[in-house]
Amino acid sequence: MAHEMELTMVKGNEALGEAAIRAGCRFFFGYPITPQSELPAYMSRRMPEVNGTYLQAESEVAAVNMVLGAAAAGVRVMTSSSSPGYSLKQEGISYMIGSQLPAVVVNVMRGGPGLGNIQPAQGDYWQMVKGGGHGDYRMISLAPSTVQELVNLTVQAFELADKYQNPVGILADGLLGQTMEPVRFPEIKEDPGPHTKPWALTGCKGRGKRIHTSLELSPEGLEKHNIKLQAKFKVMEDEVQFEAYKCEDADLIVVAYGTAARVARAAVDAARQLGLNVGLFRPISLWPFPSAALSGLVDRGVTRFLDVEMSAGQMVEDVQLAVLGRAKVDFYGRTGGIVPTPREILNEIQKVMGGEAK
Amino acid sequence: MFMHEILIAGFGGQGVLTAGQLLAYAGNFEGKCVSWVPAYGPEQRGGTANCSVVISDQQIACTLVTEPSLCIVMNQPSLEKFEKAVKPGGVLVVNTSLCEKKATRTDITVVNVAATDTAIELGSQKFANMVALGALLGAMPVVDIEMVLKAMLKVMGEDKARFIPANREALKRGMEAAKSAVHA
Amino acid sequence: MSKQIAGKPESMSPVVTHYCPGCSHGVVHRLVAEVLDELGLREQTVGVASVGCSVLAYNYFETDFVQAPHGRAPAVATGVKRANPNACVFTYQGDGDMAAIGTSEVIHAAVRGEKITCIMYNNSIYGMTGGQMSPTTLMGAVTATTPYGRGPEAGMPYRMAEILATTPGAAYVARTHVADVGNIVKTKRAIKKAFELQMKGVGFTMVEVLGNCPTNWGLTPSESNKYVTGEMLPYFPLGELKDVTKEVPAGVHA
Incomplete structure (x- = not known):
């Protein structure tokens, strides 16, 4: 095949x-x-x-x-x-x-x-x-x-x-x-x-030994x-990779990677249809983490982030470090092998944008 | 927006995974974004098998289908497990040959088709998955059945071309069953 | 015209080792180096160092070397040999490294018939960490972690060479000792055979060499050699435990 x-x-x-x-x-x-x-x-x-x-x-x-x-x-x-x-x-x-x-x-x-x-x-x-x-x-x-x-x-x-x-x-x-x-x-x-x-160990024929x-x-x-x-x-650290989707005018940016990011993208699209200015920031390299790019979004005026993971919250700490208290970072995660649905994430987006998030 | 989230469930060996793959390939041939995921785990042998298929004109968000818009259940346990998961307004194809009970929901289109019995009439119960798939496509023309048959050659190899006429017949019988069921 | 009658094998680096006075590791190193010289293998050899007293073996052999995590030398050697089947690959491990933490790696390397040579220096103790009980410590022996002598709750010492000899992939497995000159010569013979069979691609080869540990045994070098011959030998019998070149194939009548 x-x-x-x-x-x-x-x-x-x-x-x-x-x-x-x-x-x-x-x-x-x-x-x-x-x-x-x-x-x-x-x-x-x-x-x-x-x-x-x-x-x-x-x-x-x-x-x-x-x-x-x-x-x-x-x-x-x-x-x-x-x-x-x-x-x-x-x-x-x-x-x-x-x-x-x-x-x-x-x-x-x-x-x-x-x-x-x-x-x-x-x-x-x-x-x-x-x-x-x-x-x-x-x-x-x-x-x-x-x-x-x-x-x-x-x-x-x-x-x-x-x-x-x-x-x-x-x-x-x-x-x-x-x-x-x-x-x-x-x-x-x-x-x-x-x-x-x-540096490869090929046998030391014609050269000194390598260790x-x-x-x-x-x-x-x-x-x-x-x-x-x-x-x-x-x-x-220069090998940073990320994708910013509809982040240009976003008031809230969802941060997610891998499968969670795919689901979040659908939630972002659904939020846009409701007239909410939401974007998706997707780290592709988790290390090096795209901190500078996230920080740049804060410079541009973004004040709220929603980190979404299929975990109890791990990458969220890197997001917090990147924005260094200059923006509010909320978290939504599912564990146990459950993949969140776009609707769940949309609900969180609406909660956060309605100011109800903890 | 063209977007179908499909779940196909049944016993292992009923060809539910294959039916899903063929559907995904057919969608791919028609230029759509497609994905296919088998349910995996300890229950994948002997118990219920199922797969998720998404066919969309947009980039696919979640490839795992938990609330299908279109669903095929090939046996009673699958009916019990997935009838409640179908999205309101969705389609549920029930293989009545192997389901003693009937689907009870009224907010979805239920297509009852004796897929296994029809398949046996056609010469082998192995065609049951194609009868059921035909029924689904009869109720909701997600892809052209000729694309499903083209996918069959791709997945199973060109040397299986001799099985195409029988599978075409199975798909058509399913489609006819769907039309009479939907209009009934 | 002068003739050199003694010297350093080319496969040994011109450095002083860190081994304690009277320790036999140096003897076994030298035997391996002499064998590599005699078989002309030095320039195609990749050694794999283990963890324990011989962790710095890569400083003493004049060949390419890679250092493995504790017990994993046979797995690392597998990777080297599979990547470069023409290489001569050997591990140099102690009894703690091979017979405790590395049991799984060495047994499976043997089962797969990896074309490598594993040298196990068995002095029935963890030397580098300060003289703790190892899987081959004799019953009753006092160590840092058996202050009242090894008792039954710690199990009986086990014989690694015998176990490896039962694996189908092993081509040659021998146990020797280096506590006297005659047996040093026999040890070299066994090591040479192991390397020869490795290079012929016959299968997995291993030589367990009984050696001393004067420092952690609290004995003088000569007393420690007597411990090897007097105490260890009765429990760890010498001999070629497996040699496929001597075996009569099944079904063939001699």
């Missing part, structure tokens, strides 16, 4: 897998967990067709460490999971960032905490965006809201990972993973390969390493 360039109907999870292959990824280490299991299944079918490697690991922990090994060897590599499994991947992510190794890590979120359920949710924002692993680190985190965007951002994620020698996260949710929509895939690209990476480690026992040495990493993260 999905080999031709025309518009094809593809499920989110499978589209993500195909996009990775188009981006030159030939190594996938995974572990089954709903609702992302179609992705490893797709890779197990597709990788042999492109002389790639699919391996089902014994755990998410093992899978992410296989990714670490393959990344050290200099190839484009990916792993994916859903919330409980993503928790287990934190170890490898912290090590990869400490060792400056690129990879793409996918979380197709489900309801939590704990085993939670398998319905779509957005409760892992903090975990991915704020760094669920140990140590001071940052990771570009991209949040698609349609299957086509999932494809585009996956391809981008591999480029960004290589560019910064840092893992890049894709934060999707169960609904996006399960949704089948028409998509257009980009041309297939080759992995630039280990020979283009002056990848995140260990630095001397405090001065480790601080120096941290300063270097922080300088890199500072540069990564």
Whole structure:
């Protein structure tokens, strides 16, 4: 399926897998967990067709460490999971960032905490965006809201990972993973390969040995390493992406990402039909967070924001930080795997604009 | 605004997921924005299966359908579960072959069609999903049935072309049933 | 004309190690380095360091190296080897790293028949963290976390090599020790065989080397070597526990 360039109907999870292959990824280490299991299944079918490697690991922990090994060897590599499994991947992510190794890590979120359920949710924002692993680190985190965007951002994620020698996260949710929509895939690209990476572990023939480690026992040495990493993260902050929809004249701006943003868009359209000046601000990169753009909206006179999430309120803290008390930020969220309806969000918009919100 | 939120439900194996996919593909062929999502979870085997389809001329907001404007229920448990979810003014297609009870709502159009019995008359109960889909399209022409058949070749492969005439017949029988039901 | 009769293998870096006086880690490092030299593998080798006393192994081998999280070295080695099947890939782990936190990773690497070599230095204790009980600590042994001696509530020490030898993907599994010269030579032979079979693509290879820990055992180096031969050997028998090159295929009568 999905080999031709025309518009094809593809499920989110499978589209993500195909996009990775188009981006030159030939190594996938995974572990089954709903609702992302179609992705490893797709890779197990597709990788042999492109002389790639699919391996089902014994755990998410093992899978992410296989990714670490393959990344050290200099190839484009990916792993994916859903919330409980993503928790287990934190170890490898912290090590990869400490060792400056690129990879793409996918979380197709489900309801939590704990085993939670398998319905779509957005409760892992903090975990991915704020760094669920140990140590001071940052990771570009991209949040698609349609299957086509999932494809585009996956391809981008591999480029960004290589560019910064840092893992890049894709934060999707169960609904996006399960949704089948028409998509257009980009041309297939080759992995630039280990020979283009002056740090790849290829055996030390004709050169000095290369080491990848995140260990630095001397405090001065480790601080120096941290300063270097922080300088890199500072540069990564330029990779901001967002979408502003009908924000130009809006009095109230709804802030939402991923699936919640899709629903919010319909609510914004419905509000406009009622004559309410409402816009949608959709962060696409959750880190770096588009704080400056949000702040710019406040400069322009926006005084009210309504943050909508499929969580008890996580990104809302970043919205509050971005506006720094200069605007009122309300929150509406559903948890447990419940996707809010456009009508629910419209009700919240009307409440907030009527001044009834807490 | 052209916007249909469709939910198709039944037992696993009744072809509800396939019927939904064909509908989505057909909408895509007609240039509409479309999406399809299967209900997933522990109950996906042996219990009820269902899928959400959205066909719209606008960008699709939520791909998950909880309050369908159009709904097909292929069995009694699905009728019990989803009759109340249908939007007022919407359409509910009921496969009376496998539903002992009748739909009771009066604020929606109920299309009763003996989809499984009709399918068996046509040679195989596997056509039941197409009879029911035909009934839905008879009540609300969301897509052209020829596009559904074109989608069938796309999804199942060109080598399944020999099944097209029988499926066309199933869709037509469903449409006729809908017309008599709606006018009744 | 002079002839060099002793020296440093090319696969060892010209640095001083951090290991305690009398510790056998250096001996095992050297044996691995000599084998890499003799097999001409140095320039295609990627080592995987573990967590524990040998965490800094990458400073001592003159080969490419990657450092793994605690216990995950066989998974990291899997990733390296799958990405570069021509590479010679080995892990160097302790008993805490492999037999406790990394049990899952090593068993599944063996089950899959990953073409890697895992060296486990078994000194029946967590050295780097300060001498705590490990899964291979002998019954009754006093450690930082078994101040009254290891009792039944902590379970019995278990034998990793025997377990790995039962996995279908293992090509070669051996247990040796380095407490005397004769056995140092035998250890080198086992390590060499493991690397040879890895490079022939036969399957997973592992050598468990019994070694000492004078510091955490509170013994002198020579006393600690006597502990290896006197106390550990009766519980951890030596030998080639699996060698597929010696096995008669099923259904074939010798």
